[in-house]
Amino acid sequence: MTFRKLCLLLLVCCIFLTGCFDSSVILERLSISVAMGFDKKNDEEMVVTTVLLAALPEATEASQVLSVTADTSKGAKDKFDREVSRKLVSGQVRSIIYDRGLAKEGIMNIADTLSRDPAFGDMVYLMVSNESSEDLLHYKYTHFPNVGLYLGEMIDQNIELGWLMPSTIHYFRKRFYSVGIDPALPIIERKGSLLNVKGSAVFRDDRMVGEISAKESSYLTLVSNKIKPSSLQIVMKKDGLSKYIKHDTQRTPTVKVDLRNLNFSTSVKLVSAKDLQFEVNVKMDSELQEISADYHFSIPGAIDLLEREMKSHLEQELLAFFEHLQQLGSDPVGFGEIYRSSVRHSGLTKDQWRDMFPKAAFKTNVNIRLVRTGTIE
């Protein structure tokens, strides 16, 4: 064999030798963590729960849930190592759950730890659990095999439908480190043997200061998110619409309308920097999906009236929502960011905005256009 051929052979060997590098990471020899829960135990310690994918084919359960008490999240990892037979890896973690106790104290420390570690992706969802996350994760759900995977998918699809703000680590850190915008994370609760998104927790810096309902969460995405809610329910007083209601058989004093939102354009503007007045403009093209009264759509003016009623109702709802946020002292919409970006040399700091936000005034301007009423009138 010539020298050249030998060299070539060695080179080819080198290519395959790369497979020997770091051979401790083999899928069959890993415990893959898919979700983690953090609960406050006392001032010093927390309870950390992790949901593992069961890699053992002979296991009866599809997941394995472990809990340990630790004072740091990496300390918990060391304790988990003593409880599992295979190397614990966290590259597949999809959801991180905090209980209210920790969320109220501040979670930035844990969020930064996750971001510091390149093993975690930035698309990990953060959420707050209504009860302790230990209970939430340890419960034996009958409808799905692995609660960790289920949670991640659940949040994912809610974000895609525009019900929730994207609650990834990146999103949380981005908002924490910026002036005039606060994070909001979904609140998860267990309802019997199912899981449910209860609403959103709103934060001041990294501390949870209050919660908003699921409906308010959709208003939040409507005003500030790129993905807008896919449908909206509007509950109005019947009086204004009674003119066009045919047979008023129901006793309820309200009319409920369900809209599928086809097209949205939202803009938030700072109208006056001196008076700190914001104008929120919402323009939406919608399709009526359901109406709880027998409404005469064919009469001229009927649709106009309905649009007007819905408009004024939604405007008030949004105003009430902003007021609620002002009371809580949290600005997940990002009015502060709009202030900062529209006023030159504002030099806005977080503390300044904390004082200014409750004094802000809002004007809402909703424009609903009913494009269709479905396939029937």
Add this chain to the structure above:
Amino acid sequence: MKADVMPKPQNMFQAYMLLFLISSGQIGVGIFGFQRIVGMHSDHDAWISVIVAGIVSHIVVGLMFWILSKHESADLYGIHQHLFGRWIGNGLSMVMMVYYVMVSVTIVRTYIELIQSWIFPTFPTWVLSMTLLLLAWYGITGGIRLIAGLSTISFFVILFFIGTLYISPIKYASWSHLLPIGETSPWAIMKGTISMGLTISGFESIFYIYPYIKDKSNGAKYAQYSLLFSNIIYLFMMIMGIVYFSKGQLTRSIWASTSMLKIVKFPFLERLEYIASSVWMFVVIPGLMIYIWVLGRGFKRMMGWKQRMMTPIICFVIFIGSLISQDREHIHMLSTFTGRCALFVVFLYPVVLFLFQTLILGIRDQSDKKGAAE
């Protein structure tokens, strides 16, 4: 030694190769983390700093070609001797060479740190350093034409990576971060521009590869195009850094460009940043090779030592240099210091040299005329 060098025709290349050579010399590891450094100085107006730095680099390259055009086919080593005589000229060249060693060490060490922080935390520095330098040595034995060829690959890797991978992060952009435009003071923007020094440098190799260009009259044109390309890439990455991260978050991200890739996800591949930082070796190596080649040329031109012999020795020196700094603080200090030097060597020195050359050649011309008249 004469100022002019006449390389063999088979070692020369067409001027359009400068398009790849210069941009791959410029774009290297710096692109992963420059946003943070510039952003620290000039906040959300950091992109203006990048544009200013770009314009400055265009002017400097213009001057460099002006200096070179006064000679037939010279490199900086020759020009130094021609202008300042043997001792001072070679002394100046030596100073430049020390700087190139520093830059090479910085490139190697920063890239290794990237690999260690993102992919293999326990990977020993010397193994990676040796791998990189052995590859560089192997490449340099092929001469400048081979380096130019590799640069072409690196050019398309840059184009492909930046053009495809950074589409996803755009979806998460908050464009209001850019407003209000021009809020930062001009002084802060200047400081940001200055901190771009090391990142944008890399075009100084023109001084040495100039003799190897076949059609020298086209050189300046392609060099400027190449600069424009890398400046646009830098501008794009800077704007991405500002809109994707919030201000406080950006100043905490050591490798902003890699962090941005953390959200890119394919069904078959979840963690793209691993692939990206590994493939980036294709971009880092040609840049490193250009510097080592320039160093080897220096020994050849000044002392007459064979480049083939000197290349492994230079690689070994860089290897030793890359082992000295071990922690983040050291590496940060190293790159800050090299960045300072880059300002003088890459940006200020061509201006000074331009003035000196005009002066000295002017005086010589006059005395020549006098001599002719007598």
